[in-house]
Amino acid sequence: MITRGYYIGQIIDELTAVSHQVESRAGLQLYDLNRYLEDFFKDVLNIVYDYKLINLNEERSNNPGLDLGDETAKVAFQITSTKTSDKINKTLENAAPQVGKFPTIYVLILVDKQGSYSGIKPTLTGPFKFNTKKHILDIGDVLKKILSLPIDRLQQLHDLVSKEVARVKIELEVPDKSGKYQTNIDAFIEKIPRERYDGVSAYHKHLKEQNPDTEVTEQAVRKDFNKFIRRLKSLPRISRQFYAFMLDRADVDGTSFTISVDKLKRICSYPDMDGELRLLMEQSFCWLNEADEWDKSATWGIGTVPNANSDELTWEFMDFLKQKNISLEKVVVSLDFSDFK
Template sequence: MITRGYLIGEIVDNLTAVRADVEQRARLGLTDLNKFSEDFFKFILNKTYGYDLRSLNADRSNEPGLDLGDRKQRVAFQVTSRANKEKIETTYAKITDEQRQQYDDIRFFVVGWKQNSVSLDESLREAVGFDLKTTVVDLNDLLMAIVPLEIDQLREVYDYVSKETVRIRAELEVPDEDGRYKTTLADKLEKRQSPQISDCVRFQGPHSEVLGKTATEVRADIETMSRHLQRLPRLTREFLAYMVERAEENDGDEGWRINADKLQRLTAGHGGTDGDIRILREDGYIWLTDPEDETGAVYWRINLRSNIDYLDNILGSYVEQGHTTWQKIIVSIDFSDL
C-alpha cells in the first residue's frame, strides 16, 4: 500500500526539481513563467488551500498584474520566479481598479525562495496591507501546507504532480546555442516492443493432438497474438499479465476468469486501473459476465486472442511447468521459450 510518507516524498522531490529548473533559468536572466506554469501551480494551490483560482490572463504571458483569482474568496495571486521590491511594486502598479474591487487579498506565489525582507515604500505597504509572511508564499510554504492534507487530497496532488512534472520541466528547459532542447516528445514516448518468437516446435510437439495444428501454424497464430500485444501500452500489458496470474480458472474456450470485486480490491493501491480495463475490453482481451447465481458474483473473462482452440490453456500449463512466465510472454512479448 502506498503510504503518506511515500506520497509526500514524491511530491517534495518533484516540486523541488521544478524549483531548481526555475532557479537555473533565473541565473541565466530568464525570469518569465509561461501560462502552463501558472496552470500547474493553480491546481496545486487550489487542492492545498481549498481555493477556486481561475486564470486571469489566458491571452497574456508574464506581464505584471494578477495571474490567478478566486472571486468567491476574494484572493488573487501573481505567479512569479521572484518577489523582489521591483517585481512587487510593478505588480501592484499594474493592478486595475476593477481588480482591486474584486480581490481583498493579493498575494505572490514564488516558485523558489522568498526573500528575508522586502523594503517597500511605507505608504504602498500600508495601502496594500503587505506582510511578507503571508503576502508572499514560496514553495516551502506550499509544501508545509501539503503535508497535513487528508489522504484523498494528498493522493490527488500526488497524481497530478507525478503526471505533469515531466511536462513542466520540459517547458522550463533552456535551448542550446542551436535552439535545440534537451527533452523532446520522442524521448518520453513509449517505444514499441519487438516480439521474439521461436519456431514453436518444442511447444507444439507434445500438444499436437490437442491443438490439431502444425508448429508452423502455431507460430503463425502466435505472431498474430504478438501483433495484438504490441498495440497495448506496456503498463496495460503488465495489468493483463497480473489478471492472468491471479485468474481463478481456465475453462477452455471461455478463457480465464477473475472475480471483478476481488480484482478491484487487489488493485486498490495501484492508483487507477480503469484505463487499462477500458483498453483491454475494447481490444477484446477481457469481457464482463452476467451474475452467475443469487450471490451476484460477476467475473472478468480473459483470453489472449488466439485463433487456435485450447492454445491459451496449453500456454497456461506451459507456464505452470516452469518453461516460461506470463511476464515474459505478455509484457515482454517474448515467446522464445516455446
C-alpha cells in the same frame, strides 16, 4: 494522533522546497510562472488568509498587474518570482485602473524578497496605500501566518499541499541541454514489450509427433502465433498476468478451458478484476458462458486465438508448455518464446 507540529513541518518543508526551486529557475533567468502555479498559490492563500480569490487570468489571458482577486474582500495579488523594485513599480502601474475594484493589493514573491524597497515610486503606492513592509510578501511571510492557523485549516492546507506539490515541482523543472525534463511522462508509461519468438519449427515438430495426421502447416502455426503475440502485446503487463493466471487455474474439459464465475471471485481478490476481464474480452481471450441451469455457475471460457488454423490451439499450446516444462508466465507475460526450441 497527528499533531499541529506534524502538519506545520510538512507544509513548511514542501513550500520551502517550491520556493528554492523557483529561485533556481530565477538564477537561470527563467521568471515565468504558469497558470498551474497561480492556481496552486490561489488555493494556499485562500486557506491561509481566508479569502475567496479567483484567478483573474480566467477572464483575460493576462490581467494587467494582477493574477488573483477577491472582489468581496477587495483584495488582489500579483504572484511573481521577480523581487526587484522595478517589478513592484510595474505591478502598481499596471494595476492602477483596477484600484476601485481592488483597493488593496499584495505582491507575493516566491523567492526571498529584498531587505528594502527604496526604489518604489510614491506616486504609484498612493492610490493603493501600498506599504512595502506590509504588502510585499514572500513564502516566509506566508509560513509565519501558517503557524497560527487553527487545526482544521492546517489539515486542509496539508491535504492541499500533499496532493498538489508534486505537480508544482514538475511544472518548475528546467529541461537539460537536449530539452528533456527530469520528470518525463515516459516514466509513468508501461513500455510495449518486445517479443522473443523463434521456436515455430520446434512447436510444429511437436504437433506432428503428437498427431502425425495433422494438416496444420508450419506456416499456419506461424500465422496463429503472430496473431496471438500481437493481441498479447496490446494488453498491459498486469492484464497478461491475469490472463496467465486464468489459463493456469482453468478447468479443462476435453480441449475446452473454463473457470467458474463464482470460483474466480473466491480465489482472486484483485481489486479491478472486472476491468481485467473487460480487457481480455476485447481481445477475445475470454468470454462469458451463462449457466443453463439455476443451480449451475456461469463460466468464463478462455482461449488464445479466435478462428485459429488449429481448432485446438489453446489445448495444444498448454499441453506443449506442460510437456516441455516451459513457464506459462515467461511466454504469456514476458512474450519470451525462446524455450520453444
